[in-house]
């Protein structure tokens with residue numbers, strides 16, 4: 099933590115410009131050694147960067163920002179160099195030679211931001227998702243988290259819980275000091291507040307998590323051999339991803355193809371035909387893999403005449419152009435034929451409709467799965483609080499708060515509680 103760190107914060111060279119960031123106590127001193135006198139705070143100036151022996155390294159735009167109001171919470175310098183590989187390597191080498199200065203570990207700038215309270219854990223997770231975002235929907239969900247949408251919800255619940263705890267504390271103090279029984283009406287009122295909070299948390303995390311949005315929706319094609327799975331996969335992804343042949347058992351392994359449609363990422367998986375019985379060892383392994391893929395599918399496209407193994411599968415009627423297969427039998431969602439692009443488009447529409455139900459709405463807070471699980475734990479603790487025992491209620495409130503605090507990467511901030519209790523005590 100006492101080290102001063104540096105790293106290229108823009109994309110990998112070569113590029114027109116490479117932004118090298120230096121963060122830490124020695125940031126200004128180090129930059130001064132390279133650039134001569136530094137520009138005023140938050141002002142951009144061109145400076146010549148020189149090695150220790152005075153040799154010219156590059157001419158760069160130099161900016162400096164005083165901590166703690168910086169991205170990392172520390173003194174921060176940005177060197178906007180020419181983005182050639184050798185330029186960047188030379189400036190990095192000059193930085194690394196300075197005492198107490200080293201190259202940053204992956205994510206270390208963000209880690210420092212977290213440690214210095216510039217961002218919280220939920221925002222940091224959003225930032226990681228934002229950097230990985232490849233689709234418009236992924237970007238929108240991630241920027242929401244970076245801007246504190248998740249954090250605000252969590253903090254709001256923590257504060258409500260702290261207020262309820264404070265009310266209990268005040269009630270207990272009052273009863274003790276004046277030696278009177280607890281006011282049952284007031285206890286019931288707090289208990290109702292706890293219930294309302296539990297319900298609100300449950301409702302907020304009832305939306306599908308954002309994980310599927312970031313990881314891609316897993317669409318798996320499965321069914322018996324020769325049912326047209328690989329043909330449909332190729333048509334859906336518009337390339338020859340899988341081998342198609344009239345020989346039953348052509349596909350033996352899982353074949354994955356990633357596609358983005360309407361801002362949503364999908365991973366399509368073609369699988370080995372589920373032959374009734376086989377002596378072929380490799381085919382048998384393929385079938386096991388197919389079954390694993392089916393178990394992990396968010397959307398199962400079931401191409402078979404026999405009914406699907408899962409109630410939520412999308413049952414398709416394949417090869418509908420063949421004689422005798424013209425009419426769609428009951429239970430099938432759609433008929434597919436390789437000579438009819440409209441039938442393939444209809445499959446995509448069906449996938450998209452199903453996917454929409456698996457993804458959070460655009461106006462949802464956008465929790466991740468692990469955040470939802472922890473929020474539910476907090477809600478369970480609240481719901482478990484007994485109706486008439488204020489001490490146990492206070493304990494469940496504390497448990498809930500600490501579950502929420504973990505998601506923000508803060509300790510169930512005593513400071514926040516102190517402030518709140520302090521306020522209550524004033525009027526007592």
Ligand SMILES: Nc1nc2c(ncn2[C@@H]2O[C@H](COP(=O)(O)OP(=O)(O)OP(=O)(O)O)[C@@H](O)[C@H]2O)c(=O)[nH]1
Pocket residue numbers: 322323324325326327328329330341342343344345346347348349350369370371372416417418419420434435436437
């Ligand atoms: N007429 C017609 N033939 C089709 C259609 N779709 C696939 N076929 C043919 O059916 C045979 C099997 O197709 P595949 O796509 O390889 O079937 P699969 O389900 O992947 O088969 P396995 O990999 O063995 O499990 C091939 O000869 C395809 O040309 C279709 O819509 N109409």
Ligand SMILES: [Mg+2]
Pocket residue numbers: 327328329340341342348349368369371
């Ligand atoms: Mg196949």
